[in-house]
Amino acid sequence: MSIRATLAAIFGVALAAVLVAGGAFYFAVAEMLVFQRRAEASYDDLKLHVTLASDASRYMNEAVKSVLHGSVSEELTSAAEATARDLDAIEARKRAMIADEEIRESDEESAEEIEHIGFMRASFARIVEGVAAATHVERERTNERHEMLVQLSDREYKSEFLPHISAAVHDAERDVARILDDERHLRARVALLGAAATGGALLVLVVLLGRLLRSVDRGFNSLLDGSRRIAQGDLGLRLSVLDEHEFGRMSAAFNEMASSLRDAQEARMRMEKLAAVGQLAASVGHDLRNPLGAVRNANHYLKKRILGTDLGAEPRVAQFLSIIEKELAACAKIISNLLDFARERRPRFAACALRPLVDDAISVVEIPPRVRVDNDVPDTLPVVEIDKDQFRQVLVNLIQNAAEAIPAEREGRVRIAAERTGDGVTLSVVDDGTGISEETLARIFEPLFSTKLKGTGLGLAISAGIVERHGGTIEATSALGSGTTFVVRLPVREEPEAAEPALTPTGTQGV
Ligand SMILES: Nc1ncnc2c1ncn2[C@@H]1O[C@H](COP(=O)(O)OP(=O)(O)OP(=O)(O)O)[C@@H](O)[C@H]1O
Ligand SMILES: [Mg+2]
Known part of the structure; x- marks a missing residue:
């Protein structure tokens, strides 16, 4: 009572x-x-x-x-x-x-x-x-x-x-x-x-x-104990809701406070981690870019000199030369990803038709023949104000992930669609691949999180940053075994230049 x-x-x-x-x-x-x-x-x-x-x-x-x-x-x-x-x-x-x-x-x-x-x-x-x-x-x-x-x-x-x-x-x-x-x-x-x-x-x-005194006593003790434990840093603490009345409401409000404190602390930790990863990415990317460029040039020169000779005719030599070239290209991609993540470049907005941009992105991605990719973005969709290069990178990352999610032993399909919604445009990338488990789904936007052997875990973090800087949102829904859908919502821009929002991927299934 x-x-x-x-x-x-x-x-x-x-x-x-x-x-x-x-x-x-x-x-x-x-x-x-x-x-x-x-x-x-x-x-x-x-x-x-x-x-x-x-x-x-x-x-x-x-x-x-x-x-x-x-x-x-x-x-x-x-x-x-x-x-x-x-x-x-x-x-x-x-x-x-x-x-x-x-x-x-x-x-x-x-x-x-x-x-x-x-x-x-x-x-x-x-x-x-x-x-x-x-x-x-x-x-x-x-x-x-x-x-x-x-x-x-x-x-x-x-x-x-x-x-x-x-x-x-x-x-x-x-x-x-x-x-x-x-x-x-x-x-x-x-x-x-x-x-x-x-x-x-x-x-x-x-x-x-008697009941009143007992209830007040229990309520005060519980709140006092909770406050002490929170002060000691136990932000995961939840008070048992004593009853549905005053102290029940107070303990519910207390729990809400503890939960927002924990959210705030997690958000701060995420920001700190992002900042640290950003700094690391910038310094590693910067430090490796020039030596790697030199190695690639040297490799290119050596390849040209060797290929016409007897040495170049040896199959093992030709094989090693192509391995070196491939791996150097992979390293270059990683460095470019790191720099993209670290740079957080402000978008340069310009009117852009989405369908041709999607075609452009599909052509960049390496898609195995067993995967069919359909661009279902209607021609009639009004042009949107976006940074074409940055948004193409978002599309490339999403389509690349979707194609990689199709298991090697079967065929699969990736479909990109878009429609005009109330105050903007909604674009979706749907695949019928492996799907994502709940625990993984909660972390896919974290920088450096990857389940792939050669993944950097930066694709979605970069994409989330770009979408955020466009004032939009990105989220994923998935069912293990049935596939995944990424939905990007972009608002219709009225100002030519939007203020640059902070990069705050949530680390959950949506940002
Ligand atoms: N369409 C998808 N289907 C299944 N899992 C996905 C899909 N898209 C993303 N993921 C999961 O999210 C993780 C993070 O993706 P993200 O693109 O950020 O990194 P990555 O693909 O592993 O590496 P890279 O930096 O090369 O893109 C992936 O490792 C994968 O586990
Ligand atoms: Mg990826």
Whole structure:
């Protein structure tokens, strides 16, 4: 996981924990408020029932007095009104509780409580009726009045009215008990939730922080170690890509840096080698050219003097003379190659048709009869601005190599083609010879690299230098056993003289 993602996760977890704790707190406060409302409602309920019980007993008191005196007193009427008001108030309160979503109880309990009120109301109505009846019995029948009252009081008040009041009080007590129970449960739930959220968040934070620290530690150590080793010159070092995130990207960038450092070092070494080879070529070529010229002249003179004589008629002498001439010509070629490589002459650009130039180059190369060479460069190809002599040398080198690549025991074909491409001309020399292995292909443009017995290994290095000085590119593709293709791309020149580019053959398959 990336450092940024880990930090984001840490903040996320912390925020989630805060939100959970906040949510639990909010939930607890909201629940507490509801409990408070329910407790208040239950308390009011209880209070009303107590008032009802007291008003009802006052009524019964007054009822006894009224029955004994045989007339309805004002107190009796007021106690009856107070009890009826209490019953109305209890019923109104109960219905309000049923309608209130927050404090309502189960439908069954509510129905039961409303039923109690109904019973009390009916029972009280019967008591009032009974008291009225007992009060209206004639004065003389005092005992009968008294008995009616006792019966009424026993039957109606004690067995009907009072049980409902105590049932209602019991209901209110049960409500209060339930509220306390609910509150205890809520506290336990909130505590559990808080502990779980805090514990979980802590665990996740510890794991994330641990991973973050380990990843940072590994990343720093790896980079530190890599920097030390690079400083000690180990440019081939590649850090293992730790992960695909920050340190992964850093180690990838580090590897890229190490790789460009190594490329730069290799390029510098190649340049140094080229410069050294160039100097060597120049001095060897220069030092050998004059003595070799003298030897060739002397040989020419001796040959002329000997050939007309008896000595010249000896077959061995004639054979040796021709060997000397051939080998001196080979030496002259090597010296001319060395000087060509060392000179790096600036091209003298002039308009030139490619097809006749290719014909010219083919005529210079020694081509065995089993090798067919086709010049497929179209006549219609526009003339290009090149240094004719230098570019002919490129063609000669490529055609010579192609012809030499055809194995001696079979026939082969070399084809030179060219076409106009977007911003220049592309010329290809294709052969169906032995092909080049991958390792060799990587080195063919190196000066002095050759796989041939008598090769100087300068042909392609010289050609690459010339093409570069023309502002073009040269590259080779090859398949072992099937042949090789060299492709030269030349840009269309707009300026009469191009700035002279540095000679930098890459040593790989293309420059
Ligand atoms: N067409 C080709 N097919 C196969 N191998 C090739 C071809 N062209 C070049 N090579 C390889 O590239 C090497 C370098 O070629 P280059 O022309 O620079 O030197 P050379 O031919 O060996 O010697 P010389 O200096 O005489 O040309 C050759 O020795 C050969 O191994
Ligand atoms: Mg060659």
